[in-house]
Amino acid sequence: MSEKSLTFEYCDNLVQEFEEVIERPILNGTSTYYTGVDLGTACIVLAVLDENYKPVAGAYRYADVVRDGMVVDYIGAVKIVRELKQEIEEKLNTELLYAAAAIPPGTDALDSGAIKNVVQAAGFELTNLLDEPTAANEVLKIENGAVVDIGGGTTGISILKDGKVVYVVDEPTGGTHFSLVVSGAYGMEFKEADKFKRDNRNHKELLPVLKPVIEKVASIINQHIKNYNIEEISLVGGTCCLTGIEAIIEKQTGIYTHKPRNPMFVTPLGIALSCTQEIIE
Numbered sequence: 001m002s003e004k005s006l007t008f009e010y011c012d013n014l015v016q017e018f019e020e021v022i023e024r025p026i027l028n029g030t031s032t033y034y035t036g037v038d039l040g041t042a043c044i045v046l047a048v049l050d051e052n053y054k055p056v057a058g059a060y061r062y063a064d065v066v067r068d069g070m071v072v073d074y075i076g077a078v079k080i081v082r083e084l085k086q087e088i089e090e091k092l093n094t095e096l097l098y099a100a101a102a103i104p105p106g107t108d109a110l111d112s113g114a115i116k117n118v119v120q121a122a123g124f125e126l127t128n129l130l131d132e133p134t135a136a137n138e139v140l141k142i143e144n145g146a147v148v149d150i151g152g153g154t155t156g157i158s159i160l161k162d163g164k165v166v167y168v169v170d171e172p173t174g175g176t177h178f179s180l181v182v183s184g185a186y187g188m189e190f191k192e193a194d195k196f197k198r199d200n201r202n203h204k205e206l207l208p209v210l211k212p213v214i215e216k217v218a219s220i221i222n223q224h225i226k227n228y229n230i231e232e233i234s235l236v237g238g239t240c241c242l243t244g245i246e247a248i249i250e251k252q253t254g255i256y257t258h259k260p261r262n263p264m265f266v267t268p269l270g271i272a273l274s275c276t277q278e279i280i281e
Contacts, residue, residue, distance in 0.1 A: 011139050012261040018047060018055040018269055019262060025057035025091040026050075033092070035099040036135075036272030037081060037119050041066045041152025042175055042194070042238050044077070045268040046084045048096065053273055057092055058265075059084045067153055071114040081122035099124035100275035102135045102267065104149075105156045105168030116280070127276045133158030134165055136236045138270035140260070145232040146225055148217075148249075149267065150239040152176055155217055157224045167228070171220050175239035178210055185209050203243035214245055218252030225253070233257045238264040 030050035038045040045060040063080050065073035085096055101119045119126050133147040133156060140147060143163050149156040152175040159167040175197075183193035196202055221233065233255050235246055240263035250257035260266050 015261040022058040034275035038268035047268040047272040100128035135270035138273040150237040236266040
């Protein structure tokens with residue numbers, strides 16, 4: 001088996017383990033729990049790992065408290081994170097102390113304080129705050145390539161060389177635009193269209209409708225990677241759950257494009273993997 005296949009196998013296995021513990025948490029008597037808090041535009045995810053950094057529990061909720069990577073409803077964000085924290089604590093019969101969080105690339109000067117405050121106000125000790133692509137690469141383990149995070153409001157592109165992020169950009173095209181196209185094509189209210197888009201039973205029908213938006217995302221990727229020697233593209237973010245999106249991006253870019261088992265859970269797991277017991281002041 002190639003090194004690339006082994007890397008993808010690690011990612012997909014970790015995601016599968018996480019999906020399983022969301023439904024059936026593992027009570028293994030670990031001494032320490034590490035939590036990754038992913039405040040997404042469309043969905044907030046908490047991923048909990050044990051002292052050996054193995055998934056033991058998780059929870060998520062679709063929400064509208066973050067837009068384009070910025071917290072727009074601080075009270076609502078704190079409430080949801082606190083509720084998800086309490087939900088997991090009840091299942092594990094313990095208190096979750098340590099958490100890490102992440103911000104979209106290039107927004108640290110704008111919003112890192114708000115995200116830090118949300119996590120702390122929800123009752124966590126914040127131990128790390130990193131950018132989302134770096135977090136995702138804790139799971140993807142790309143050496144030379146690009147991580148493309150298609151979130152609700154924006155598409156973040158990070159280029160990695162020798163495993164380190166050397167270029168990041170965040171562009172205003174994402175899942176919201178996909179939902180607007182669905183809304184217009186089917187005459188649905190936005191929230192109904194967003195829900196319709198998330199149902200994978202509708203993906204085969206939706207792919208031709210959404211192809212122009214996906215091609216726009218691919219053109220954004222092409223624009224930002226043209227000066228780099230990119231060997232592979234990995235897709236993360238909830239919008240990438242759309243069945244077939246990877247084939248269109250690969251065709252438009254001409255670069256091998258990999259989509260993990262569940263792109264929505266890659267970044268929160270990477271955030272959790274970066275969590276420590278060293279508290280940020």
